[in-house]
Amino acid sequence: MAKKKDEKTNVMRILDQKKIPYTPHFYEEEEGPEGTRDYGVHVAQALGQDPKRAFKTLAAKGASGAYHVFDIPATDSLDLKKAAKAAGEKSIDLLPVKDITAVTGYIRGGCSPVGMKKQYPTIFHQTALEFETIYVSAGKIGAQVEVEPRALLGLLRAETADIVV
Numbered sequence: 001m002a003k004k005k006d007e008k009t010n011v012m013r014i015l016d017q018k019k020i021p022y023t024p025h026f027y028e029e030e031e032g033p034e035g036t037r038d039y040g041v042h043v044a045q046a047l048g049q050d051p052k053r054a055f056k057t058l059a060a061k062g063a064s065g066a067y068h069v070f071d072i073p074a075t076d077s078l079d080l081k082k083a084a085k086a087a088g089e090k091s092i093d094l095l096p097v098k099d100i101t102a103v104t105g106y107i108r109g110g111c112s113p114v115g116m117k118k119q120y121p122t123i124f125h126q127t128a129l130e131f132e133t134i135y136v137s138a139g140k141i142g143a144q145v146e147v148e149p150r151a152l153l154g155l156l157r158a159e160t161a162d163i164v165v
Contacts, residue, residue, distance in 0.1 A: 002152070008024075024144075027046040027144075044135070052075055056072065066120075071136065110141040122157070134149045
């Protein structure tokens with residue numbers, strides 16, 4: 001089934017409402033390579049993006065029971081020890097796939113830091129600020145938004161840290 005190029009997602013509506021400029025990007029939904037690291041790179045390549053500017057969103061739960069969101073370049077892997085330290089947790093674990101939708105409201109592969117069920121503490125890898133624009137999921141598989149990182153971090157009240165391996 002072909003994707004409508006002008007179809008707005010909730011992420012896009014929120015960015016519109018907050019007057020944060022973005023550029024939507026759509027790609028054909030297809031099975032990417034197994035694993036989130038390879039899938040993120042696959043999506044970036046499908047859109048002709050630099051995978052270092054394409055950020056994947058990962059949800060995690062700390063030892064305290066609090067949820068946290070981490071956004072890292074598609075080419076990288078989250079360092080759980082660095083992530084725990086940045087989040088002020090003793091330890092942190094990624095959410096099991098079966099829990100992602102219940103906690104975030106999104107499905108695996110379509111998780112965005114914008115518009116989750118609740119606003120969880122969010123940390124972007126520090127390289128986000130090195131780019132004029134970055135790409136994050138638009139809240140569904142097949143759609144991404146390109147946005148100025150400082151505007152996005154401001155909206156999310158997000159921080160930056162070195163959180164990758």
